[in-house]
Amino acid sequence: QQADYDDNNIFAKMLNGDIPYHKVYEDDKTLAFMDIMPQAEGHVLVIPKQKAVDLADLQPDYAAAILMTSKKVMQAQRQVFEREGVIQMQLNGSQAGQTVFHYHVHLIPSSIHELGRH
Ligand code: 5GP
Numbered sequence: 148q149q150a151d152y153d154d155n156n157i158f159a160k161m162l163n164g165d166i167p168y169h170k171v172y173e174d175d176k177t178l179a180f181m182d183i184m185p186q187a188e189g190h191v192l193v194i195p196k197q198k199a200v201d202l203a204d205l206q207p208d209y210a211a212a213i214l215m216t217s218k219k220v221m222q223a224q225r226q227v228f229e230r231e232g233v234i235q236m237q238l239n240g241s242q243a244g245q246t247v248f249h250y251h252v253h254l255i256p257s258s259i260h261e262l263g264r265h
Contacts, residue, residue: 152249158194158251159198162196168180171191171223172223175196176195176197179192186255187257187261190256191254192253193252194249195212198249199249200249201239201240201248205250220254221233221235224254224256225256228256230256233256233257234254235255236255237253
């Protein structure tokens with residue numbers, strides 16, 4: 148069962164301006180920032196400005212906005228890091244490894260071999 152949205156989760160606090168972060172991109176529906184514990188250089192997280200625990204909650208307009216922001220971020224990563232490989236990853240539920248319960252997409256300049264996944 149999915150938990151209720153916690154207004155005190157760390158990404159909610161970022162959206163409220165209560166804790167600092169390194170901003171990459173922002174628009175009316177999304178925010179992108181650097182991951183504090185990057186799995187590879189240039190690891191970015193994209194979140195909606197909507198109270199969504201995970202994918203199950205995401206509204207269609209925010210889902211579309213998340214993808215368009217992810218495209219922008221990925222294109223910037225390809226330019227900055229001069230590599231084609233960018234992994235888009237998104238975990239739903241603690242069983243899947245989700246640790247912050249505000250929906251977020253990982254964009255990681257990497258290859259599947261470097262991340263140790265097969
Ligand atoms: P999850 O495992 O939930 O998909 O990923 C949560 C991600 O959030 C992790 O990659 C973790 O490093 C990142 N993270 C956790 N706390 C903070 C924080 O305070 N600031 C930033 N920028 N990233 C965070």
